Amino acid sequence: VLLPHVEGETWDAIYIASVPAFLCSLLALVVVSLLTRQSCPPNAIRDADGNDISDTRIFNWS
Numbered sequence: 001v002l003l004p005h006v007e008g009e010t011w012d013a014i015y016i017a018s019v020p021a022f023l024c025s026l027l028a029l030v031v032v033s034l035l036t037r038q039s040c041p042p043n044a045i046r047d048a049d050g051n052d053i054s055d056t057r058i059f060n061w062s
Helices: 009-035
Strands: none
Touching: none
């Protein structure tokens, strides 16, 4: 509709660019996590009231 003379080249460019973009974002995630693990360590998961729920079971039916 927007590019009537283009026959799939736009989607080819998106698919080709998405793999390197994913790899770069994954690399950035790992690098930043490793660099900030001392200055800002991960906190325990908490509920809306601020209570620690990291030891609770996810599924309580069994």
